[in-house]
Amino acid sequence: MTLRARLCAVMQALEVSHLTKVYPNGKRALDDVSFAVPEGSFFALLGPNGAGKTTLISILADVVRPTKGAVRFLGRDLFRERAWCKKRLGVVPQEIAFDPFFTPRDVLRITSGLYGVKPDERWIEELLQRLELAAHADKNTRMLSGGMRRRLLVAQALVHRPRVVVLDEPTAGVDVELRRRLWDFMREINRAGTTILLTTHYLEEAEELCDHVAILREGRLVAAEPMETLMRKLAAAFLWLRPEGEVRDAQLADARLARFRPRRVQGGICLALARDERGRLNVHEAYQAAVAVFGPPVEMEVRREDLEDVFLRLTNRGGRTS
Amino acid sequence: MTNPYGCWTLFVREVRRFLNVKVQTIIAPALTALLYLVVFHYAMGARPRAQLPVDYFTFLAPGLAMMTLLQNAFANSSSSMITGKVMGVHVYLLMAPLSAAEVVLAFVAAAVVRGLVCAGAFLLALVPFVHFAWPHPWLALSYAVLGGAIMGALGLIAGIWARRFDDVALVTNFVVMPLTFLAGVFYSVQSLPPLWRSLHLANPFFHLVDGFRFAVLGVADADPWWGLAPLAAAALLLFVLAWRLWAAGWKLKA
Numbered sequence: 001m002t003l004r005a006r007l008c009a010v011m012q013a014l015e016v017s018h019l020t021k022v023y024p025n026g027k028r029a030l031d032d033v034s035f036a037v038p039e040g041s042f043f044a045l046l047g048p049n050g051a052g053k054t055t056l057i058s059i060l061a062d063v064v065r066p067t068k069g070a071v072r073f074l075g076r077d078l079f080r081e082r083a084w085c086k087k088r089l090g091v092v093p094q095e096i097a098f099d100p101f102f103t104p105r106d107v108l109r110i111t112s113g114l115y116g117v118k119p120d121e122r123w124i125e126e127l128l129q130r131l132e133l134a135a136h137a138d139k140n141t142r143m144l145s146g147g148m149r150r151r152l153l154v155a156q157a158l159v160h161r162p163r164v165v166v167l168d169e170p171t172a173g174v175d176v177e178l179r180r181r182l183w184d185f186m187r188e189i190n191r192a193g194t195t196i197l198l199t200t201h202y203l204e205e206a207e208e209l210c211d212h213v214a215i216l217r218e219g220r221l222v223a224a225e226p227m228e229t230l231m232r233k234l235a236a237a238f239l240w241l242r243p244e245g246e247v248r249d250a251q252l253a254d255a256r257l258a259r260f261r262p263r264r265v266q267g268g269i270c271l272a273l274a275r276d277e278r279g280r281l282n283v284h285e286a287y288q289a290a291v292a293v294f295g296p297p298v299e300m301e302v303r304r305e306d307l308e309d310v311f312l313r314l315t316n317r318g319g320r321t322s
Numbered sequence: 323m324t325n326p327y328g329c330w331t332l333f334v335r336e337v338r339r340f341l342n343v344k345v346q347t348i349i350a351p352a353l354t355a356l357l358y359l360v361v362f363h364y365a366m367g368a369r370p371r372a373q374l375p376v377d378y379f380t381f382l383a384p385g386l387a388m389m390t391l392l393q394n395a396f397a398n399s400s401s402s403m404i405t406g407k408v409m410g411v412h413v414y415l416l417m418a419p420l421s422a423a424e425v426v427l428a429f430v431a432a433a434v435v436r437g438l439v440c441a442g443a444f445l446l447a448l449v450p451f452v453h454f455a456w457p458h459p460w461l462a463l464s465y466a467v468l469g470g471a472i473m474g475a476l477g478l479i480a481g482i483w484a485r486r487f488d489d490v491a492l493v494t495n496f497v498v499m500p501l502t503f504l505a506g507v508f509y510s511v512q513s514l515p516p517l518w519r520s521l522h523l524a525n526p527f528f529h530l531v532d533g534f535r536f537a538v539l540g541v542a543d544a545d546p547w548w549g550l551a552p553l554a555a556a557a558l559l560l561f562v563l564a565w566r567l568w569a570a571g572w573k574l575k576a
Contacts, residue, residue: 063576083420091417095410110331113335115328
Protein backbone atom coordinates (compact mmCIF):
# COMPACT_ATOMS: atom_id res chain seq x y z
CA MET A 1 0.00 0.00 0.00
CA THR A 2 1.39 3.42 -0.92
CA LEU A 3 1.86 6.11 1.70
CA ARG A 4 -0.91 8.18 0.08
CA ALA A 5 -3.31 5.27 0.10
CA ARG A 6 -2.40 4.56 3.72
CA LEU A 7 -2.99 8.19 4.72
CA CYS A 8 -6.43 8.09 3.09
CA ALA A 9 -7.29 4.76 4.65
CA VAL A 10 -6.20 5.94 8.09
CA MET A 11 -9.32 8.11 8.28
CA GLN A 12 -11.02 4.92 9.47
CA ALA A 13 -9.86 3.51 12.78
CA LEU A 14 -11.43 0.18 11.89
CA GLU A 15 -12.77 -1.25 8.67
CA VAL A 16 -14.47 -4.59 9.18
CA SER A 17 -15.11 -6.42 5.89
CA HIS A 18 -17.25 -9.53 5.47
CA LEU A 19 -16.25 -10.80 8.90
CA THR A 20 -17.64 -14.24 9.60
CA LYS A 21 -17.14 -16.52 12.56
CA VAL A 22 -18.50 -20.04 12.73
CA TYR A 23 -17.61 -21.89 15.96
CA PRO A 24 -16.70 -25.59 15.86
CA ASN A 25 -20.19 -26.43 17.21
CA GLY A 26 -21.66 -24.88 14.06
CA LYS A 27 -22.90 -21.67 15.69
CA ARG A 28 -22.59 -18.78 13.26
CA ALA A 29 -21.70 -15.96 15.65
CA LEU A 30 -20.89 -13.43 12.92
CA ASP A 31 -22.26 -13.58 9.41
CA ASP A 32 -20.66 -11.40 6.77
CA VAL A 33 -20.41 -8.28 8.93
CA SER A 34 -19.00 -5.12 7.36
CA PHE A 35 -18.81 -1.62 8.81
CA ALA A 36 -16.30 1.13 9.48
CA VAL A 37 -15.43 3.03 12.65
CA PRO A 38 -14.19 6.54 11.83
CA GLU A 39 -11.03 7.60 13.60
CA GLY A 40 -11.79 9.81 16.60
CA SER A 41 -15.38 8.62 16.87
CA PHE A 42 -17.24 7.35 19.92
CA PHE A 43 -18.83 4.30 18.37
CA ALA A 44 -21.59 2.15 19.89
CA LEU A 45 -21.72 -1.50 18.90
CA LEU A 46 -25.11 -2.71 20.07
CA GLY A 47 -27.09 -5.91 19.97
CA PRO A 48 -29.02 -8.25 22.23
CA ASN A 49 -27.21 -11.04 24.07
CA GLY A 50 -25.77 -13.53 21.61
CA ALA A 51 -25.77 -11.04 18.72
CA GLY A 52 -22.03 -11.46 18.14
CA LYS A 53 -20.62 -8.30 19.79
CA THR A 54 -18.21 -10.10 22.08
CA THR A 55 -17.11 -12.45 19.28
CA LEU A 56 -16.33 -9.42 17.12
CA ILE A 57 -14.37 -7.77 19.93
CA SER A 58 -12.56 -11.03 20.68
CA ILE A 59 -11.48 -11.25 17.04
CA LEU A 60 -10.12 -7.69 17.25
CA ALA A 61 -8.31 -8.63 20.47
CA ASP A 62 -6.80 -11.80 18.91
CA VAL A 63 -8.56 -14.07 21.35
CA VAL A 64 -10.87 -15.61 18.72
CA ARG A 65 -9.88 -16.54 15.17
CA PRO A 66 -12.16 -15.38 12.36
CA THR A 67 -13.52 -17.91 9.87
CA LYS A 68 -13.55 -15.41 7.02
CA GLY A 69 -13.19 -11.71 6.34
CA ALA A 70 -10.71 -8.92 6.91
CA VAL A 71 -10.17 -6.04 9.33
CA ARG A 72 -8.12 -2.96 8.63
CA PHE A 73 -6.91 -1.20 11.76
CA LEU A 74 -5.68 2.39 11.34
CA GLY A 75 -5.05 1.52 7.70
CA ARG A 76 -3.15 -1.73 8.36
CA ASP A 77 -4.18 -5.33 7.95
CA LEU A 78 -5.05 -6.44 11.50
CA PHE A 79 -4.38 -10.10 10.84
CA ARG A 80 -1.02 -9.58 9.12
CA GLU A 81 0.40 -6.77 11.22
CA ARG A 82 -0.82 -7.93 14.59
CA ALA A 83 2.03 -6.56 16.72
CA TRP A 84 1.78 -3.06 15.23
CA CYS A 85 -1.99 -3.02 15.66
CA LYS A 86 -1.98 -4.51 19.18
CA LYS A 87 0.35 -1.78 20.43
CA ARG A 88 -2.28 0.78 19.44
CA LEU A 89 -5.32 -1.10 20.70
CA GLY A 90 -6.66 -1.28 24.25
CA VAL A 91 -9.41 -3.75 25.09
CA VAL A 92 -11.64 -3.96 28.15
CA PRO A 93 -12.93 -7.53 28.07
CA GLN A 94 -16.35 -8.41 29.42
CA GLU A 95 -15.05 -11.06 31.80
CA ILE A 96 -13.29 -9.74 34.88
CA ALA A 97 -10.08 -11.64 35.57
CA PHE A 98 -6.91 -10.61 37.36
CA ASP A 99 -3.76 -12.33 38.42
CA PRO A 100 -4.27 -12.90 42.16
CA PHE A 101 -0.59 -12.27 42.91
CA PHE A 102 -0.55 -8.56 42.14
CA THR A 103 -1.91 -5.17 43.21
CA PRO A 104 -3.71 -2.75 40.85
CA ARG A 105 -0.52 -0.68 40.58
CA ASP A 106 1.46 -3.81 39.67
CA VAL A 107 -1.19 -4.80 37.12
CA LEU A 108 -0.89 -1.42 35.40
CA ARG A 109 2.93 -1.49 35.41
CA ILE A 110 3.01 -5.03 34.06
CA THR A 111 0.42 -4.30 31.36
CA SER A 112 2.35 -1.23 30.26
CA GLY A 113 5.53 -3.33 30.04
CA LEU A 114 3.82 -6.12 28.09
CA TYR A 115 2.88 -3.51 25.49
CA GLY A 116 6.53 -2.52 25.23
CA VAL A 117 6.05 0.76 27.12
CA LYS A 118 8.12 1.56 30.21
CA PRO A 119 5.62 2.35 32.98
CA ASP A 120 4.77 6.05 33.06
CA GLU A 121 4.20 6.51 36.81
CA ARG A 122 2.43 9.86 36.40
CA TRP A 123 -0.03 8.42 33.92
CA ILE A 124 -0.57 5.36 36.12
CA GLU A 125 -1.25 7.65 39.09
CA GLU A 126 -3.66 9.72 37.01
CA LEU A 127 -5.51 6.61 35.86
CA LEU A 128 -5.77 5.39 39.44
CA GLN A 129 -7.06 8.79 40.55
CA ARG A 130 -9.51 9.30 37.72
CA LEU A 131 -10.91 5.80 38.03
CA GLU A 132 -11.09 6.20 41.82
CA LEU A 133 -8.75 3.36 42.56
CA ALA A 134 -5.95 5.33 44.22
CA ALA A 135 -6.98 4.29 47.73
CA HIS A 136 -6.85 0.64 46.69
CA ALA A 137 -3.77 0.81 44.46
CA ASP A 138 -1.57 -1.26 46.73
CA LYS A 139 -4.10 -3.85 47.86
CA ASN A 140 -4.24 -7.26 46.29
CA THR A 141 -6.69 -7.38 43.36
CA ARG A 142 -8.60 -10.10 45.24
CA MET A 143 -9.59 -7.44 47.78
CA LEU A 144 -11.34 -5.22 45.19
CA SER A 145 -15.11 -5.11 44.69
CA GLY A 146 -16.65 -6.02 41.33
CA GLY A 147 -17.03 -2.36 40.35
CA MET A 148 -13.41 -1.59 41.27
CA ARG A 149 -12.17 -4.53 39.25
CA ARG A 150 -14.10 -3.38 36.24
CA ARG A 151 -12.59 0.11 36.58
CA LEU A 152 -9.17 -1.50 36.84
CA LEU A 153 -9.89 -3.25 33.55
CA VAL A 154 -10.54 0.17 32.01
CA ALA A 155 -7.27 1.55 33.45
CA GLN A 156 -5.45 -1.51 32.14
CA ALA A 157 -6.79 -0.90 28.63
CA LEU A 158 -5.63 2.74 28.73
CA VAL A 159 -2.23 2.40 30.40
CA HIS A 160 -0.25 2.12 27.14
CA ARG A 161 -2.12 5.09 25.65
CA PRO A 162 -3.77 3.26 22.75
CA ARG A 163 -5.24 5.08 19.76
CA VAL A 164 -8.29 2.83 19.72
CA VAL A 165 -10.04 1.57 22.85
CA VAL A 166 -12.62 -1.20 22.79
CA LEU A 167 -14.92 -1.35 25.82
CA ASP A 168 -17.03 -4.48 26.18
CA GLU A 169 -19.70 -3.70 28.78
CA PRO A 170 -17.38 -1.53 30.87
CA THR A 171 -20.03 -0.27 33.28
CA ALA A 172 -21.81 -3.50 34.19
CA GLY A 173 -21.98 -3.56 37.99
CA VAL A 174 -20.71 0.02 38.37
CA ASP A 175 -23.04 2.33 40.31
CA VAL A 176 -24.70 5.33 38.67
CA GLU A 177 -22.45 8.02 40.15
CA LEU A 178 -19.20 6.25 39.26
CA ARG A 179 -20.58 5.36 35.84
CA ARG A 180 -21.18 9.02 35.12
CA ARG A 181 -17.63 9.95 36.17
CA LEU A 182 -16.24 7.09 34.11
CA TRP A 183 -18.09 8.37 31.06
CA ASP A 184 -16.82 11.91 31.67
CA PHE A 185 -13.29 10.52 31.66
CA MET A 186 -13.92 8.49 28.50
CA ARG A 187 -15.32 11.61 26.82
CA GLU A 188 -12.09 13.44 27.65
CA ILE A 189 -10.04 10.58 26.25
CA ASN A 190 -12.17 10.64 23.12
CA ARG A 191 -11.86 14.43 22.74
CA ALA A 192 -8.08 14.01 22.94
CA GLY A 193 -8.29 11.92 19.77
CA THR A 194 -8.75 8.33 20.95
CA THR A 195 -11.33 6.31 19.05
CA ILE A 196 -13.71 4.44 21.34
CA LEU A 197 -15.73 1.40 20.39
CA LEU A 198 -18.28 0.61 23.07
CA THR A 199 -20.73 -2.17 23.72
CA THR A 200 -23.30 -1.59 26.44
CA HIS A 201 -26.79 -2.53 27.46
CA TYR A 202 -27.38 1.01 28.79
CA LEU A 203 -28.83 2.37 25.56
CA GLU A 204 -29.58 5.83 26.93
CA GLU A 205 -25.86 6.17 27.70
CA ALA A 206 -24.92 4.96 24.24
CA GLU A 207 -27.29 7.53 22.71
CA GLU A 208 -25.85 10.31 24.85
CA LEU A 209 -22.18 9.42 24.35
CA CYS A 210 -21.80 7.96 20.90
CA ASP A 211 -21.73 9.71 17.57
CA HIS A 212 -21.86 6.50 15.52
CA VAL A 213 -23.72 3.25 16.00
CA ALA A 214 -23.81 -0.28 14.59
CA ILE A 215 -26.46 -2.80 15.58
CA LEU A 216 -26.04 -6.56 15.32
CA ARG A 217 -28.77 -9.15 15.41
CA GLU A 218 -28.01 -12.89 15.39
CA GLY A 219 -24.59 -12.26 13.93
CA ARG A 220 -25.76 -9.98 11.13
CA LEU A 221 -25.41 -6.25 10.87
CA VAL A 222 -28.80 -4.51 10.79
CA ALA A 223 -27.62 -0.89 10.98
CA ALA A 224 -24.36 1.07 10.90
CA GLU A 225 -24.62 4.83 10.65
CA PRO A 226 -23.89 8.08 12.39
CA MET A 227 -26.20 8.20 15.44
CA GLU A 228 -27.93 11.36 14.18
CA THR A 229 -28.69 9.80 10.77
CA LEU A 230 -30.01 6.61 12.30
CA MET A 231 -32.27 8.47 14.71
CA ARG A 232 -33.52 10.80 12.01
CA LYS A 233 -34.30 7.88 9.73
CA LEU A 234 -35.73 5.45 12.21
CA ALA A 235 -36.85 7.23 15.36
CA ALA A 236 -40.48 8.17 14.98
CA ALA A 237 -41.60 11.60 16.34
CA PHE A 238 -44.97 12.53 17.82
CA LEU A 239 -46.82 15.65 18.83
CA TRP A 240 -48.63 15.02 22.08
CA LEU A 241 -51.20 17.54 23.23
CA ARG A 242 -54.01 17.80 25.76
CA PRO A 243 -57.07 19.71 24.55
CA GLU A 244 -59.13 21.72 26.99
CA GLY A 245 -62.25 19.55 26.85
CA GLU A 246 -62.86 15.85 26.53
CA VAL A 247 -61.70 14.23 23.28
CA ARG A 248 -64.59 12.67 21.36
CA ASP A 249 -64.30 9.76 18.92
CA ALA A 250 -65.78 11.92 16.17
CA GLN A 251 -62.95 14.43 16.60
CA LEU A 252 -60.32 11.71 16.30
CA ALA A 253 -61.95 10.56 13.07
CA ASP A 254 -61.80 14.07 11.59
CA ALA A 255 -60.36 14.00 8.06
CA ARG A 256 -57.97 16.88 8.84
CA LEU A 257 -56.15 14.66 11.35
CA ALA A 258 -56.18 11.45 9.32
CA ARG A 259 -52.61 11.71 8.02
CA PHE A 260 -51.34 12.19 11.60
CA ARG A 261 -52.92 8.88 12.76
CA PRO A 262 -54.28 10.35 16.04
CA ARG A 263 -54.65 8.13 19.09
CA ARG A 264 -55.39 8.64 22.75
CA VAL A 265 -52.25 8.61 24.95
CA GLN A 266 -51.90 9.64 28.59
CA GLY A 267 -55.04 11.76 28.78
CA GLY A 268 -54.30 13.58 25.53
CA ILE A 269 -53.82 12.75 21.89
CA CYS A 270 -50.73 11.75 20.03
CA LEU A 271 -50.14 12.76 16.42
CA ALA A 272 -47.49 10.97 14.36
CA LEU A 273 -45.10 13.41 12.71
CA ALA A 274 -43.28 13.01 9.41
CA ARG A 275 -40.16 14.59 7.93
CA ASP A 276 -39.88 16.39 4.63
CA GLU A 277 -37.05 15.77 2.19
CA ARG A 278 -34.83 18.16 4.20
CA GLY A 279 -35.44 16.23 7.40
CA ARG A 280 -37.72 18.83 9.03
CA LEU A 281 -40.65 17.59 11.10
CA ASN A 282 -44.18 18.74 10.18
CA VAL A 283 -44.88 19.93 13.73
CA HIS A 284 -46.51 23.15 12.59
CA GLU A 285 -49.02 21.42 10.30
CA ALA A 286 -49.91 18.89 13.00
CA TYR A 287 -50.40 21.67 15.52
CA GLN A 288 -52.61 23.66 13.17
CA ALA A 289 -54.74 20.62 12.38
CA ALA A 290 -55.10 19.81 16.10
CA VAL A 291 -56.09 23.42 16.92
CA ALA A 292 -58.64 23.36 14.08
CA VAL A 293 -60.24 20.21 15.51
CA PHE A 294 -59.83 20.57 19.29
CA GLY A 295 -59.12 24.23 19.87
CA PRO A 296 -55.93 25.53 21.58
CA PRO A 297 -54.33 22.82 23.78
CA VAL A 298 -53.59 23.33 27.48
CA GLU A 299 -50.43 21.25 27.34
CA MET A 300 -48.20 20.16 24.47
CA GLU A 301 -44.95 18.36 23.82
CA VAL A 302 -42.94 16.93 20.90
CA ARG A 303 -41.76 13.43 21.67
CA ARG A 304 -39.20 11.42 19.76
CA GLU A 305 -38.47 7.73 20.06
CA ASP A 306 -35.14 7.09 21.68
CA LEU A 307 -32.35 4.68 20.73
CA GLU A 308 -33.93 1.96 22.81
CA ASP A 309 -37.13 2.08 20.73
CA VAL A 310 -35.14 1.98 17.51
CA PHE A 311 -32.95 -0.82 18.87
CA LEU A 312 -35.94 -2.90 19.94
CA ARG A 313 -37.55 -2.46 16.54
CA LEU A 314 -34.37 -3.32 14.62
CA THR A 315 -33.71 -6.36 16.73
CA ASN A 316 -37.32 -7.56 16.40
CA ARG A 317 -38.04 -7.23 20.07
CA GLY A 318 -41.10 -5.06 19.65
CA GLY A 319 -41.23 -1.43 20.69
CA ARG A 320 -42.43 0.65 23.59
CA THR A 321 -45.52 2.80 23.39
CA SER A 322 -44.79 6.51 23.32
CA MET B 323 12.32 -9.91 18.56
CA THR B 324 9.72 -7.19 18.14
CA ASN B 325 9.00 -6.44 21.80
CA PRO B 326 12.05 -7.21 23.99
CA TYR B 327 10.78 -5.01 26.83
CA GLY B 328 7.46 -6.88 26.80
CA CYS B 329 9.33 -10.19 26.92
CA TRP B 330 11.42 -8.93 29.85
CA THR B 331 8.28 -7.74 31.66
CA LEU B 332 6.64 -11.13 31.25
CA PHE B 333 9.79 -12.84 32.54
CA VAL B 334 9.88 -10.54 35.60
CA ARG B 335 6.15 -11.12 36.16
CA GLU B 336 6.65 -14.88 36.14
CA VAL B 337 9.60 -14.65 38.54
CA ARG B 338 7.68 -12.33 40.86
CA ARG B 339 4.75 -14.73 40.79
CA PHE B 340 6.77 -17.54 42.38
CA LEU B 341 8.69 -15.19 44.69
CA ASN B 342 5.35 -13.93 46.03
CA VAL B 343 4.65 -17.41 47.41
CA LYS B 344 8.22 -18.46 48.19
CA VAL B 345 7.32 -20.77 51.09
CA GLN B 346 5.32 -22.87 48.67
CA THR B 347 7.56 -22.52 45.62
CA ILE B 348 11.11 -22.47 47.03
CA ILE B 349 11.32 -23.42 50.69
CA ALA B 350 8.95 -26.42 50.53
CA PRO B 351 10.67 -28.10 47.53
CA ALA B 352 14.12 -27.52 49.05
CA LEU B 353 12.92 -29.00 52.35
CA THR B 354 11.40 -32.01 50.55
CA ALA B 355 14.76 -32.67 48.86
CA LEU B 356 16.51 -32.43 52.25
CA LEU B 357 14.04 -34.94 53.71
CA TYR B 358 14.68 -37.33 50.82
CA LEU B 359 18.40 -36.96 51.48
CA VAL B 360 18.13 -37.65 55.20
CA VAL B 361 15.63 -40.51 54.87
CA PHE B 362 17.49 -42.30 52.08
CA HIS B 363 20.84 -41.78 53.72
CA TYR B 364 19.75 -43.26 57.05
CA ALA B 365 17.45 -45.92 55.54
CA MET B 366 20.16 -47.18 53.18
CA GLY B 367 23.10 -46.21 55.33
CA ALA B 368 23.95 -49.69 56.54
CA ARG B 369 24.09 -51.25 53.07
CA PRO B 370 27.46 -51.71 51.42
CA ARG B 371 27.73 -49.73 48.21
CA ALA B 372 30.94 -50.88 46.65
CA GLN B 373 30.06 -49.43 43.22
CA LEU B 374 29.90 -45.86 44.50
CA PRO B 375 33.14 -43.88 44.33
CA VAL B 376 31.86 -41.41 46.96
CA ASP B 377 29.80 -41.83 50.12
CA TYR B 378 26.05 -42.22 49.60
CA PHE B 379 25.16 -38.89 51.18
CA THR B 380 27.43 -37.02 48.80
CA PHE B 381 26.27 -39.18 45.87
CA LEU B 382 22.61 -38.39 46.54
CA ALA B 383 22.90 -34.62 46.86
CA PRO B 384 23.57 -33.53 43.22
CA GLY B 385 20.91 -35.94 41.90
CA LEU B 386 18.34 -34.58 44.33
CA ALA B 387 19.33 -31.03 43.38
CA MET B 388 18.72 -31.82 39.71
CA MET B 389 15.45 -33.63 40.47
CA THR B 390 14.23 -30.61 42.45
CA LEU B 391 15.27 -28.32 39.62
CA LEU B 392 13.43 -30.38 36.99
CA GLN B 393 10.22 -30.76 38.97
CA ASN B 394 10.06 -27.10 39.92
CA ALA B 395 10.87 -25.79 36.46
CA PHE B 396 8.00 -27.91 35.15
CA ALA B 397 5.69 -26.78 37.95
CA ASN B 398 6.44 -23.12 37.32
CA SER B 399 5.43 -22.87 33.68
CA SER B 400 2.66 -25.48 33.80
CA SER B 401 0.94 -24.02 36.86
CA SER B 402 1.24 -20.46 35.60
CA MET B 403 -0.30 -21.38 32.25
CA ILE B 404 -3.14 -23.55 33.57
CA THR B 405 -3.95 -21.04 36.33
CA GLY B 406 -4.06 -18.29 33.70
CA LYS B 407 -6.35 -20.37 31.50
CA VAL B 408 -8.70 -21.40 34.29
CA MET B 409 -8.91 -17.82 35.64
CA GLY B 410 -9.07 -16.27 32.18
CA VAL B 411 -6.01 -14.04 32.58
CA HIS B 412 -4.17 -15.71 29.67
CA VAL B 413 -6.22 -13.49 27.34
CA TYR B 414 -4.06 -10.52 28.40
CA LEU B 415 -1.05 -12.31 26.94
CA LEU B 416 -2.94 -13.11 23.76
CA MET B 417 -3.97 -9.45 23.48
CA ALA B 418 -0.47 -8.06 24.14
CA PRO B 419 1.90 -7.33 21.25
CA LEU B 420 4.18 -10.24 22.13
CA SER B 421 5.34 -12.75 19.55
CA ALA B 422 4.95 -16.45 20.35
CA ALA B 423 8.74 -16.78 20.66
CA GLU B 424 8.83 -13.93 23.22
CA VAL B 425 6.07 -15.53 25.32
CA VAL B 426 7.78 -18.95 25.29
CA LEU B 427 11.20 -17.44 26.02
CA ALA B 428 9.86 -15.52 29.05
CA PHE B 429 8.04 -18.57 30.48
CA VAL B 430 10.99 -20.90 29.94
CA ALA B 431 13.52 -18.42 31.38
CA ALA B 432 11.37 -17.94 34.49
CA ALA B 433 11.06 -21.72 34.86
CA VAL B 434 14.86 -22.03 34.64
CA VAL B 435 15.23 -19.38 37.37
CA ARG B 436 12.71 -21.18 39.63
CA GLY B 437 14.55 -24.47 39.13
CA LEU B 438 17.93 -22.86 39.84
CA VAL B 439 16.65 -21.09 42.94
CA CYS B 440 15.10 -24.29 44.38
CA ALA B 441 18.15 -26.44 43.63
CA GLY B 442 20.43 -23.64 44.87
CA ALA B 443 18.51 -23.36 48.15
CA PHE B 444 18.83 -27.12 48.65
CA LEU B 445 22.57 -27.16 47.92
CA LEU B 446 23.12 -24.10 50.08
CA ALA B 447 21.52 -25.88 53.03
CA LEU B 448 24.07 -28.68 52.59
CA VAL B 449 27.13 -26.43 52.75
CA PRO B 450 27.89 -27.21 56.44
CA PHE B 451 27.60 -30.97 55.85
CA VAL B 452 29.04 -31.81 52.44
CA HIS B 453 32.00 -30.62 50.45
CA PHE B 454 31.47 -30.61 46.69
CA ALA B 455 34.56 -30.40 44.51
CA TRP B 456 32.76 -28.66 41.59
CA PRO B 457 35.40 -29.80 39.06
CA HIS B 458 33.28 -28.52 36.13
CA PRO B 459 31.20 -25.54 37.30
CA TRP B 460 30.31 -24.39 33.77
CA LEU B 461 29.16 -27.87 32.86
CA ALA B 462 27.01 -27.88 36.01
CA LEU B 463 25.43 -24.61 34.96
CA SER B 464 24.90 -25.92 31.42
CA TYR B 465 23.12 -29.03 32.66
CA ALA B 466 21.07 -27.00 35.12
CA VAL B 467 19.98 -24.50 32.46
CA LEU B 468 19.27 -27.25 29.92
CA GLY B 469 17.26 -29.23 32.47
CA GLY B 470 15.30 -26.13 33.46
CA ALA B 471 14.70 -25.18 29.82
CA ILE B 472 13.50 -28.67 28.86
CA MET B 473 11.13 -28.84 31.79
CA GLY B 474 10.03 -25.20 31.43
CA ALA B 475 9.08 -25.81 27.79
CA LEU B 476 7.46 -29.14 28.64
CA GLY B 477 5.47 -27.49 31.45
CA LEU B 478 4.33 -24.75 29.10
CA ILE B 479 3.18 -27.31 26.54
CA ALA B 480 1.35 -29.23 29.27
CA GLY B 481 -0.27 -25.99 30.46
CA ILE B 482 -1.36 -25.06 26.93
CA TRP B 483 -2.77 -28.56 26.38
CA ALA B 484 -4.52 -28.84 29.76
CA ARG B 485 -8.11 -27.78 30.31
CA ARG B 486 -8.12 -28.35 34.06
CA PHE B 487 -5.64 -28.57 36.92
CA ASP B 488 -6.23 -32.33 36.85
CA ASP B 489 -4.72 -32.56 33.36
CA VAL B 490 -1.48 -30.96 34.56
CA ALA B 491 -1.48 -33.25 37.60
CA LEU B 492 -1.78 -36.17 35.19
CA VAL B 493 1.43 -35.16 33.39
CA THR B 494 3.19 -34.40 36.67
CA ASN B 495 2.31 -37.70 38.31
CA PHE B 496 2.54 -40.07 35.35
CA VAL B 497 5.35 -38.55 33.29
CA VAL B 498 7.52 -36.14 35.26
CA MET B 499 7.63 -37.95 38.61
CA PRO B 500 8.39 -41.47 37.26
CA LEU B 501 11.01 -40.20 34.81
CA THR B 502 12.77 -38.11 37.47
CA PHE B 503 12.61 -40.88 40.10
CA LEU B 504 13.94 -43.44 37.60
CA ALA B 505 16.82 -41.24 36.51
CA GLY B 506 19.50 -42.61 38.80
CA VAL B 507 18.96 -40.03 41.52
CA PHE B 508 18.97 -42.61 44.34
CA TYR B 509 21.26 -45.26 42.86
CA SER B 510 24.03 -45.83 40.40
CA VAL B 511 22.89 -47.47 37.14
CA GLN B 512 26.04 -49.62 37.35
CA SER B 513 24.22 -51.62 40.01
CA LEU B 514 21.28 -52.40 37.68
CA PRO B 515 20.73 -55.40 35.39
CA PRO B 516 21.70 -54.71 31.71
CA LEU B 517 18.12 -54.21 30.49
CA TRP B 518 17.33 -51.66 33.18
CA ARG B 519 20.65 -49.97 32.57
CA SER B 520 19.78 -49.61 28.85
CA LEU B 521 16.34 -48.25 29.72
CA HIS B 522 17.95 -45.67 31.99
CA LEU B 523 20.29 -44.59 29.21
CA ALA B 524 17.23 -43.88 27.05
CA ASN B 525 15.75 -41.62 29.75
CA PRO B 526 16.87 -38.02 29.07
CA PHE B 527 16.42 -37.15 32.74
CA PHE B 528 19.09 -39.73 33.60
CA HIS B 529 21.61 -37.80 31.49
CA LEU B 530 20.64 -34.56 33.23
CA VAL B 531 21.12 -36.11 36.67
CA ASP B 532 24.27 -37.99 35.72
CA GLY B 533 25.84 -35.05 33.89
CA PHE B 534 25.11 -32.67 36.75
CA ARG B 535 26.54 -35.16 39.25
CA PHE B 536 29.71 -35.42 37.14
CA ALA B 537 30.03 -31.63 37.05
CA VAL B 538 29.61 -31.40 40.85
CA LEU B 539 31.48 -34.51 42.03
CA GLY B 540 33.57 -35.66 39.05
CA VAL B 541 31.90 -39.10 38.99
CA ALA B 542 29.47 -40.36 36.35
CA ASP B 543 27.72 -43.52 35.10
CA ALA B 544 27.64 -42.42 31.44
CA ASP B 545 29.69 -40.10 29.26
CA PRO B 546 28.68 -36.65 30.56
CA TRP B 547 29.94 -34.79 27.48
CA TRP B 548 27.95 -36.95 25.10
CA GLY B 549 24.71 -36.12 26.93
CA LEU B 550 24.87 -32.39 26.28
CA ALA B 551 24.17 -32.34 22.54
CA PRO B 552 20.97 -34.46 22.55
CA LEU B 553 19.72 -32.58 25.59
CA ALA B 554 20.31 -29.25 23.86
CA ALA B 555 18.48 -30.65 20.81
CA ALA B 556 15.59 -31.77 23.05
CA ALA B 557 15.40 -28.32 24.66
CA LEU B 558 15.34 -26.68 21.22
CA LEU B 559 12.72 -29.09 19.93
CA LEU B 560 10.43 -28.49 22.90
CA PHE B 561 10.96 -24.73 22.64
CA VAL B 562 9.96 -24.80 18.96
CA LEU B 563 6.96 -27.00 19.72
CA ALA B 564 5.76 -24.64 22.49
CA TRP B 565 6.35 -21.69 20.15
CA ARG B 566 4.33 -23.26 17.31
CA LEU B 567 1.47 -24.20 19.66
CA TRP B 568 1.29 -20.68 21.10
CA ALA B 569 1.51 -19.10 17.64
CA ALA B 570 -1.30 -21.36 16.39
CA GLY B 571 -3.42 -20.55 19.45
CA TRP B 572 -3.93 -24.29 20.01
CA LYS B 573 -6.34 -24.79 22.93
CA LEU B 574 -6.00 -21.05 23.62
CA LYS B 575 -8.15 -19.34 20.98
CA ALA B 576 -11.66 -20.31 19.89
